[in-house]
Amino acid sequence: RKxxxxxxxxLQASVAALTPxxxxxxxxxxxxxxxxxxxxxxxxxxxxxxxxxxxxxxxLQGRDILGAAKTGSGKTLAFLVPVLENLYRAQCIxxxxxxxxxxxxxxxxxxxxxxxxxxxxxxxxxLFAAGLVxxxxxxxxxxxxxxxxxxxxxxxxxxxxxxxQTAAFNVENLQMLVLDEADxxxxxxxxxxxxxxIEYLPPDRQTLLFSATQTKKVGDLARLSLxxxxxxxxxxxx
Ligand code: ADP
Ligand code: MG
Numbered sequence: 001r002k003x004x005x006x007x008x009x010x011l012q013a014s015v016a017a018l019t020p021x022x023x024x025x026x027x028x029x030x031x032x033x034x035x036x037x038x039x040x041x042x043x044x045x046x047x048x049x050x051x052x053x054x055x056x057x058x059x060l061q062g063r064d065i066l067g068a069a070k071t072g073s074g075k076t077l078a079f080l081v082p083v084l085e086n087l088y089r090a091q092c093i094x095x096x097x098x099x100x101x102x103x104x105x106x107x108x109x110x111x112x113x114x115x116x117x118x119x120x121x122x123x124x125x126x127l128f129a130a131g132l133v134x135x136x137x138x139x140x141x142x143x144x145x146x147x148x149x150x151x152x153x154x155x156x157x158x159x160x161x162x163x164x165q166t167a168a169f170n171v172e173n174l175q176m177l178v179l180d181e182a183d184x185x186x187x188x189x190x191x192x193x194x195x196x197x198i199e200y201l202p203p204d205r206q207t208l209l210f211s212a213t214q215t216k217k218v219g220d221l222a223r224l225s226l227x228x229x230x231x232x233x234x235x236x237x238x
Pocket of ligand 2 (some may be wrong): 180
């Protein structure tokens with residue numbers, strides 16, 4: 001425990017000293033916890049993609065981000081690494097820590113993919129509890145599992161159902177909200193669900209929003225939920 005506290009304090013200092021304007025090129029050049037380093041290494045991730053290089057230093061420092069980069073550019077790790085790291089440094093991981101991060105995906109299939117990546121990089125020693133809330137199980141089963149989760153990967157309709165129907169669903173300690181494929185979430189008609197979800201969440205959280213395109217609608221969404229966001233856009237080389 002004492003050893004952990006020392007490690008976390010050192011990590012906090014290194015994260016505070018990051019200079020987001022610098023071009024970091026590898027995961028190993030970033031101040032990450034040992035379990036995350038090991039998880040990334042085991043999955044053979046070493047060089048950062050462009051969106052990861054731009055988003056990670058800011059996201060690790062707690063900034064809100066509105067990121068746009070085409071499909072296949074590596075957006076998943078651009079938000080999962082900060083989710084793991086920021087919860088770890090805030091000591092919001094563990095059985096009694098409560099729900100620290102909510103990751104919203106437009107479809108069940110994409111949510112499952114995100115969850116698999118989280119398992120892959122998290123398996124080397126992080127003790128977080130993560131789960132999927134995408135329907136397909138009874139509300140009661142999901143509700144019991146939710147009570148133990150530190151990180152939930154979910155679809156908008158289903159998580160809203162829990163927020164509005166489960167009195168004991170406690171989101172007071174939520175540190176991070178991630179919207180993946182935000183443009184698709186809006187295209188699929190989830191904007192009202194999203195507004196309703198945001199009403200339930202603590203306002204002093206970090207929000208990371210990623211999409212394949214930077215549409216005006218996504219800008220509208222940002223107005224609802226982001227604090228002084230950093231706009232990051234990665235274009236294809238001409
Ligand atoms: P997006 O969400 O932007 O469409 P993904 O996060 O799904 O992209 O990543 C696309 C592919 O690139 C995946 O197969 C993923 O494993 C791989 N990938 C992501 N980041 C890296 C990296 N830093 N190094 C090597 N491969 C990566
Ligand atoms: Mg993606």
